[in-house]
Amino acid sequence: MVRPTIDRLYPVFQTSGSFTDIEQYFNYITEQAKTLVSARYGCLALFDKITREFYYFKGCEEIKNAGTSYQRIKPGKGIIGWVAKHVQPVRLKDARADPRFVKEVDEPGNFRVESILAVPMVSRNELIGVLKVVNQKPRGAFTLRDQKLLTILAAHAALFIDNIRLLEENLSQASLSDLGHGIASSAHGLKNILNNLDGGAYIVERGVSGKNIGMVNEGWDILKRNSQRMRDIVLDMLLFSRPGAPQYNKTDINKLCRDLYELVYENARQKKIEVVLDLDPNVALVCVDPKGIHRCILNLIGNAFDACNKKNNYVRIKTQVIKDDGIKIMVSDNGRGISKANLEHIFDVFFSTKGSRGTGLGLAVTKKIISDHNGTIAVSSKLGKGTTFTIILPKIEACV
Amino acid sequence: MNRKQRILVVDDEPDAISYVKAILSDLGDFEVIASYDGMDGETKAKTEHPDLIILDVMMPEKDGFKVFYDLRKNQQCKDIPIIMLTGVAEKSGIQFFKKDMKEFLGSEPIDYIEKPIDPERLKISVKNALNG
Numbered sequence: 413m414v415r416p417t418i419d420r421l422y423p424v425f426q427t428s429g430s431f432t433d434i435e436q437y438f439n440y441i442t443e444q445a446k447t448l449v450s451a452r453y454g455c456l457a458l459f460d461k462i463t464r465e466f467y468y469f470k471g472c473e474e475i476k477n478a479g480t481s482y483q484r485i486k487p488g489k490g491i492i493g494w495v496a497k498h499v500q501p502v503r504l505k506d507a508r509a510d511p512r513f514v515k516e517v518d519e520p521g522n523f524r525v526e527s528i529l530a531v532p533m534v535s536r537n538e539l540i541g542v543l544k545v546v547n548q549k550p551r552g553a554f555t556l557r558d559q560k561l562l563t564i565l566a567a568h569a570a571l572f573i574d575n576i577r578l579l580e581e582n583l584s585q586a587s588l589s590d591l592g593h594g595i596a597s598s599a600h601g602l603k604n605i606l607n608n609l610d611g612g613a614y615i616v617e618r619g620v621s622g623k624n625i626g627m628v629n630e631g632w633d634i635l636k637r638n639s640q641r642m643r644d645i646v647l648d649m650l651l652f653s654r655p656g657a658p659q660y661n662k663t664d665i666n667k668l669c670r671d672l673y674e675l676v677y678e679n680a681r682q683k684k685i686e687v688v689l690d691l692d693p694n695v696a697l698v699c700v701d702p703k704g705i706h707r708c709i710l711n712l713i714g715n716a717f718d719a720c721n722k723k724n725n726y727v728r729i730k731t732q733v734i735k736d737d738g739i740k741i742m743v744s745d746n747g748r749g750i751s752k753a754n755l756e757h758i759f760d761v762f763f764s765t766k767g768s769r770g771t772g773l774g775l776a777v778t779k780k781i782i783s784d785h786n787g788t789i790a791v792s793s794k795l796g797k798g799t800t801f802t803i804i805l806p807k808i809e810a811c812v
Numbered sequence: 813m814n815r816k817q818r819i820l821v822v823d824d825e826p827d828a829i830s831y832v833k834a835i836l837s838d839l840g841d842f843e844v845i846a847s848y849d850g851m852d853g854e855t856k857a858k859t860e861h862p863d864l865i866i867l868d869v870m871m872p873e874k875d876g877f878k879v880f881y882d883l884r885k886n887q888q889c890k891d892i893p894i895i896m897l898t899g900v901a902e903k904s905g906i907q908f909f910k911k912d913m914k915e916f917l918g919s920e921p922i923d924y925i926e927k928p929i930d931p932e933r934l935k936i937s938v939k940n941a942l943n944g
Contacts, residue, residue: 604825604870607928611831614931618834627834634827766872 420448421564428572437576441543441569442472448565449529449558451545453521457485457492458541466492466542468520490517491530492542499539501531501563505553507546523547529554531563533570540570601645601771608638648773651707651781652761658701658784660810665698665739666691668706669729676713680727685720687713690730695739699811704781705741708789711774712743712801718766719747719799737807744800750793758791816843817942820860822853822879823868823897828927832866832897835931839938850874854882857889864941866934867921869898884919893941896921897929 424444431437438456446454455472459465466485488497494512495502504510507518507528519525530544543566548554612634619627673689680687709729716727730742750758757763759779764770782789785805793799819842821832829846836842845860847853850871857865857879865883869876876896883889923937 603927604828608825608827608831610928611827611834614831615834618838630830634830638827770872 420444421561424565425568428568431572431576434573434576437569437572441565445543445545445562445565448561449545449554450549451529451554452547452549453523454543454545456541456543457496459496459539460484461538466496485517490514491528492517492544495530495532495542495544496539499532499534501529501559503529503554503556503559527553529559529562531559531566533566533573535567535570535574538574540573543569602642605638605642605645608634609642612638645771645773647707648711648771648777651704652773652777658704658781660699660808661702662697662811663700663702663705665695665700665705665731665741666693668702669709669731669741672706672709672713673729675710676717679717683717683720683725684723685717685725685727688726688728690728692730692732694733695731698739698805699808700785700805701781704784705805708778708781708803709741709743711778715774715801716743716745716747716799719745719749721748722746734804739805741803741805742800744798746798749795749797750791750799751795755791755793759789816841817864818843818845818860818862819938820845820847820853820856820862820865822847822850822856822865822871822876824848824871825868828868828897828929831929832934835929835934836938838931839935850876850879854879857883857892858886861888862892864938865892865894866938867894867896869896880921890919894921895923895925895934895937895941897925897927 424441427440428437431440442454442456445451455468457466457468457472460467468485485492488494491502491504491507491510491512491514493514502512505527507513507525513519518528525546527548528544528546529548530542533540533543543562545554545562548558612631615631615634616628617631619625619629619631669689669691673687676687713727713729720727725746727743727745730740730744732740732742734740754765759775760772761776762772763776764772779789782803782805785808787803787805789804790802791799792802817840819836821829821844823829823832826846826848829848833844833846836844845856845862847856851874853865853867854874856862867876867879876898880894880896883892883894922941925934925937
């Protein structure tokens with residue numbers, strides 16, 4: 413009898429993973445339980461952790477017959493209640509003769525219950541529910557072997573249901589809280605920029621009405637600076653939400669770095685930061701998404717600038733050819749450094765230590781772009797000494 | 813007393829300080845002291861003894877609420893009126909802080925101004941603070 417048992421259980425174990433709809437799975441398990449032990453009826457009662465009540469799954473045949481969609485069962489009531497309370501199986505030839513039998517719980521349908529077999533479903537030491545089968549057909553009673561088989565099936569189903577629930581919980585909690593937190597923090601960042609734009613316009617207006625060209629220039633600079641910031645944030649949001657593959661193009665990374673140097677030069681000069689280029693001439697044309705990599709290095713430079721808090725600040729951009737024709741890009745600074753606790757979270761989306769100036773998007777986007785290139789990004793930092801970000805990009809053959 | 817009234821503005825956004833400065837210059841002839849972070853703002857409050865502090869809430873390292881607490885515990889600064897600037901839209905959050913401040917410090921900021929700043933609203937608030 414070993415062989416047919418394996419043949420019956422095997423497809424159940426094999427198929428479980430393909431269910432995405434939990435109700436369909438309940439139906440499936442109930443059907444399998446009936447077939448496995450040749451029972452006339454089968455039913456799954458789920459345990460509600462919050463109310464500590466049971467309820468029959470609504471696909472349950474007994475309930476269908478009774479004409480109600482589902483029914484709650486007080487804990488400890490009936491045979492099912494006993495199974496749940498003691499976390500032990502019950503196997504009876506004549507259920508109605510048992511003192512634990514309660515008609516409304518154990519025989520809610522419009523058919524007569526005779527033999528019964530009910531086993532607890534447990535996962536991670538927590539009760540998920542009770543799987544029961546009723547009225548063994550050929551013999552009129554369930555055997556100990558039936559009980560063992562049903563116990564195996566119930567254990568498997570419990571684990572699977574538990575996993576699905578965990579996944580659903582995680583998904584909804586993580587995405588909802590991330591989303592809420594994220595929207596709040598980006599809205600905050602955007603509000604600050606809006607405030608500055610309002611300020612710029614206000615100062616320009618005052619300058620114009622008072623014929624004060626100095627004020628007009630000041631306001632105009634504020635407007636330009638903040639519309640650029642707005643652009644950066646929106647671009648980061650788009651890049652982060654866009655699932656698309658990189659747009660590969662043969663790119664001169666050293667030239668890209670020199671262009672970035674030009675771009676940030678004025679900002680660096682104002683902040684008294686020396687930007688040093690240390691470019692390996694052996695870095696030939698490489699296959700990357702130039703806009704994406706530009707964004708990454710610019711984000712890293714921006715962070716490096718923000719970290720600078722000394723008199724002799726420098727930010728170094730270094731390129732290097734590594735083995736197998738990959739390349740390494742390093743952006744380092746001698747700024748304030750990142751604490752160990754913060755290091756763990758710097759790539760998390762919406763994590764920021766920059767107060768109103770941070771959106772928590774920059775490094776998350778950077779990491780996403782680098783991952784899309786099958787590359788890696790690593791960070792090393794020492795408080796008070798500085799930080800180095802290292803991007804490693806493998807050779808990619810996607811360019812035409 | 814003939815000296816100019818002095819207003820300390822603490823915000824990590826230099827452009828936001830420029831905005832507040834422009835609004836204040838429309839209101840009167842004040843001496844504006846700018847500070848770009850919480851720690852520095854607190855130090856300047858203690859050394860400069862301004863007539864009013866306009867304090868941003870969300871700043872890195874030391875935020876506006878912490879600065880507020882510490883100034884209220886300081887004998888020389890505890891009576892300086894403070895207007896808080898905030899990008900936090902949630903009224904409930906502000907209510908919470910208000911209650912918190914009142915309970916623990918017996919004091920709260922004289923006003924909250926939400927960012928983006930409404931210039932007229934800030935002017936009224938500053939006028940009230942300086943005359944009150």
